[in-house]
Amino acid sequence: MKKTIALLPGDGIGREVIEVTVDVLKTIEEHYHHQFQFQYGLIGGDAIDQTGNPLPKETIETCRQADAVLLGAVGGPKWESNPVFLRPERGLLAIRKELDLFANLRPIKAFDSLLDSSPLKPEYVRGVDFVIVRELTGGLYFGKPSERTTQDGEEGAVDTLFYKRSEIKRILVSAFELAMTRKKQVTSVDKANVLESSRLWREVAEEVAKEYPEVTLKHMLVDNAAMQLISSPNQFDVIVTENLFGDILSDEASMITGSLGMLPSASLSSSGLHLYEPVHGSAPDIEGKNVANPIAAILSAAMMLRHSFGLEEEAGAIENAVKHVLGSGKRTADLAKGGPYVSTKLMTEEIKAALADD
Ligand code: NAI
Ligand code: MG
Numbered sequence: 513m514k515k516t517i518a519l520l521p522g523d524g525i526g527r528e529v530i531e532v533t534v535d536v537l538k539t540i541e542e543h544y545h546h547q548f549q550f551q552y553g554l555i556g557g558d559a560i561d562q563t564g565n566p567l568p569k570e571t572i573e574t575c576r577q578a579d580a581v582l583l584g585a586v587g588g589p590k591w592e593s594n595p596v597f598l599r600p601e602r603g604l605l606a607i608r609k610e611l612d613l614f615a616n617l618r619p620i621k622a623f624d625s626l627l628d629s630s631p632l633k634p635e636y637v638r639g640v641d642f643v644i645v646r647e648l649t650g651g652l653y654f655g656k657p658s659e660r661t662t663q664d665g666e667e668g669a670v671d672t673l674f675y676k677r678s679e680i681k682r683i684l685v686s687a688f689e690l691a692m693t694r695k696k697q698v699t700s701v702d703k704a705n706v707l708e709s710s711r712l713w714r715e716v717a718e719e720v721a722k723e724y725p726e727v728t729l730k731h732m733l734v735d736n737a738a739m740q741l742i743s744s745p746n747q748f749d750v751i752v753t754e755n756l757f758g759d760i761l762s763d764e765a766s767m768i769t770g771s772l773g774m775l776p777s778a779s780l781s782s783s784g785l786h787l788y789e790p791v792h793g794s795a796p797d798i799e800g801k802n803v804a805n806p807i808a809a810i811l812s813a814a815m816m817l818r819h820s821f822g823l824e825e826e827a828g829a830i831e832n833a834v835k836h837v838l839g840s841g842k843r844t845a846d847l848a849k850g851g852p853y854v855s856t857k858l859m860t861e862e863i864k865a866a867l868a869d870d
Contacts (some may be wrong), residue, residue, distance in 0.1 A: 513546045513547070513765075513821060513823070514546070514547045514549070515546070515547070515548055515549070515579045515580070515682075515696055515820075516548075516549045516550075516577065516578045516579050517537070517548055517551070517578055517579065517580055517581070517582055517816070518547070518551075518552075518553055518575045518577075518578035518581040518582070519534065519550050519551065519552050519553070519581075519582050519827075520553045520554070520555040520560075520571065520575075520581060520582070520583040520584065520651075521552070521556055521583075521584040521588050522555050522557075522558065522583060522584040522585050522586040522587075522600070522603075522608075522794065523556045523557045523584075523587055523588050523600060523794045524585060524587070524588050524793070524794025524795055524796050525584070525585065525792075525794055525795045525798060525799055525804035526556070526584025526586065526794050526797040526803050527584055528584075528726045528799075528800075528802070528805055528806070528856055529584055529585075529790060529805075529806045529808070529809035529810075530582065530583075530584040530809060532806045532809070532810070532856060532857060532860035533582065533806065533809045533810050533812070533813050535860055535864060536810050536813060536830065536860060536863060536864060536867070537550075537813055539864045539867050539868060540817070540826050540829070540830070540867070543829075543867065543868065543870070544823075544826055546826075549572050551577070551578060552574075553568075553570065553571035553574040553575065554568055554570075554571055555567055555571055555583065555586055555600075555603045555604070555605045556585075556586025556587060556600035556601075556604070556794075557586060557587065557588050557590060557591045557600040559571065559600075559603060560591060560594070560598060560603075562614065563702060564598075566586070566598065566599065566600050566602045566603030566606065567602070567603040567610070570764040571607075572607070572610050572611075572662060575607070575610075575611060575785065576776065576785065578785070579785075579820060580786055580787070580788065580816045580820035580821070581607075581783070581785070581786070581788065581820070582647070582789070582809075582813060582816060583604075583607075583787055583788070583789040584789070584790070584794075584809065584814065585789070585790065585794040585795070586600040586601060586603055586604050586793075586794060587599075587600045587601055587613055587793055587794045587796075588600065588794050588796045588799070589796055593808050600690075604652070605653060605669050605762040607663070607787070608648050608649055608654055608779065608787075609649055609654070611781050611783070611785055611787060611854045612649060612781045612782065613648055613649065613779035613780065613781045613786070614647065614648055614649045614679070614682060614683060614686075614780070614781065614782075615644055615645060615646075615647070615648065615682075615683055615686040615779065615780040615781075615789050616644075616645070616646040616647075616758065616777055616778070616779045616780075617644075617645055617690070617777060617778045617779075617780065617815075618643065618644040618645075618646060618762045618765075618776075618777045618791055619641075619642075619643045619775075619776065619777075619815075620628040620640060620641075620642050620643070620644065620745075620762075620765045620768055620769060620775065621640065621694075621769065622637045622638060622639065622640040622641070622768060622769055622836060623639045623769070623770075623774075623834075623838050623839075624638065624839075625835070625838045625839040625841075626770045626774075626838055626847060628849070629770030629771065629788070629847045629849060630767065630768055630769065630770045631767055632742065632745075632767070632768060633816060634755055634858065636742075636743075636744070636745060636746070636768075637745070637769075638667075638766055639746055640745045640746055640752065640768055640769075642745070642748035642751060642765075643694070643750050643751070644751045644752075644753070644758055644761060644762045644765060645683065645686055645687040645690060645750060645751065645752040645753075645758075646752070646753060646754075646755060646757075646758025646759065646762060647675075647679070647680075647683040647752075647754045647755050647758065648755060648758075648779055649674060649679070649755075650674065650675050650676070650679045650754070650755060651673055651674070651709075651755035651756055651757045652671050652672070652673045652754075652755060653753045653755050653756065654755075654771050655671055655672030655674045656672060656674075657671075658670070658671045658672060659674055661709030664869040670779065673707065673709050673754075673756075674709065675701050675709050675711060675712065675713065675754065676746060677716060678711070680712065680716040680717075681716050681719075681720060682782070683696060683752060683828055684698075684700070684716060684717050684720040684752060684834055685688055685720055686752075686780065687700075687752035687854070688720055688721070688723070688724040688727050688750075689752050689769060690750050691724070691727045691749060691750040692724065692726070692727065694750060695749040696726055696727045696728065696749070697727065697728050697730070697748075697749035697750065698717075698721075698728070698729050698749070698750045698751075698752060699730045699731075699732050699737070699748055699749075699750070699751045699752070700713070700714070700717040700726055700728070700729060700730070700731050700732070700733050700751075700752050700753070700856075701731075701732050701733075701737045701751055701752070701753035701757055701761065702714055702731065702732075702733065702734065702753065702754070702757075703733055703734050703735075703757075704731065704733070707731060709754070710754075713754065714731055717729060717731070717752075718791060720731050734753070734757045734761070737751070737753075737757075738760070738761060738764060740785050741761060741764055741765050741768070742764070742768075743812070745764040745765070760793060762777075763791070766791060766792075769864075770846075770847050771788075771805060771814065771846040771847050771849070772791060772792040772808070772846075772848045773792055773804065773807060773808050773844065774805065774806025774807050774808055774811075774847075775790065775791035775792070775808050775811075775851050776788070776789075776790060776808050776809070776810075776811035776812035776814070777790070777791050777815075778792070778812070778816070778819055780814045780819070783815070786819060786820050788812040788813065788815050788816040788820075789809075789812055790808030790809045791808060791856050792808055798845075802856050802857060803844065803845045803846075803853070803855060803856060804844070804856050805844040805845075805846050805856070805859070805861070806844075806856050806859055806860050806863075807834055807844075807863075809849060810830060810834065810860070810863060811830070811831065811834060813830065814826075814827040814828075814830040814831050815827070815855075817830070817853070818830075829867055829870050830863075830867065832866075832870065833863045833864075833866035833867045834863060834866075835870065836866045837859070837862045837863050840862075842854050842858075842859060842862050844856065844859050
């Protein structure tokens with residue numbers, strides 16, 4: 513199979529994890545006789561430095577001409593004092609909007625061999641396997657107005673949480689479709705006791721549910737959901753929620769698996785051009801030290817092979833290789849709890865070796 517992959521490493525450890533993920537993809541290429549063409553693009557702080565724009569037009573073009581996009585992470589202290597429109601994170605919001613990547617899938621799956629890396633008790637974590645479906649192109653992060661304002665003679669600030677019915681419907685349909693391939697349970701998370709946007713969200717969820725009689729729909733308030741994720745994460749199959757809630761809940765949920773460095777994600781559009789990225793950021797605190805956990809990025813590449821290219825066997829092979837290496841006791845620093853650990857590169861070599869043995 514011949515495929516073009518747009519690579520947007522971005523900043524900080526984004527670059528480190530994408531570099532090694534490409535190595536893993538090259539191993540897949542060889543092993544399964546595919547041809548992957550890699551096209552690099554600038555995004556984030558690096559793009560600002562080189563072009564003055566966190567998402568240059570050429571990058572969007574590179575993505576549009578590719579079969580899938582693989583992104584590292586953006587941001588860092590260097591650009592922290594930049595005005596909002598010149599922040600690296602703007603590049604991320606912009607690419608989601610440009611490619612209409614409205615559905616962010618974040619699978620949370622516990623590895624048996626990592627039960628001791630989670631701060632939760634093993635009996636809570638064992639068997640956890642759910643997906644957070646986060647709405648990605650609407651809500652608070654995109655609502656207008658978002659500005660400083662004055663009220664009663666005092667400075668304030670306003671952000672707007674706005675969703676159209678159609679935007680809510682399409683994300684709920686994605687969640688129900690996904691649930692049909694899984695345990696057929698959808699938990700829709702909102703704050704319907706306070707927010708009007710959540711009330712509309714609930715109404716639409718009920719309407720969509722009627723079209724999926726086999727799927728059980730449960731509504732849960734977001735504060736309760738935050739608690740339930742820790743107290744009984746095993747109850748969930750598919751969680752669907754708006755942009756901000758999904759952002760917060762998925763970072764929280766990452767700890768179930770042991771580290772943010774374990775969580776992959778897929779951002780899906782209706783055009784068929786999807787983007788894959790680790791959930792974590794550019795981690796300036798560990799940048800350049802060859803200690804970042806590359807597994808989130810490598811598992812994101814596996815999601816790409818499955819969802820964008822239909823390469824189920826290859827995706828499964830990567831996931832099994834990761835499982836095997838973790839099972840053999842290898843840990844990156846974030847998982848090692850102060851014990852011995854391997855570098856980003858060594859972890860990747862182990863995964864490549866497990867793939868080659870497959
Ligand atoms: P972060 O996700 O970069 O890091 C949070 C903590 O987790 C840090 O202690 C970091 O060392 C650790 N960590 C993250 N990924 C890891 C990995 N693969 N292996 C080992 N440890 C890992 O979030 P933070 O520190 O809040 O943000 C840093 C920068 O990244 C900011 O500029 C932020 O805006 C940006 N960011 C970018 C995202 C993206 O590009 N998708 C997502 C989240 C944050
Ligand atoms: Mg986040």
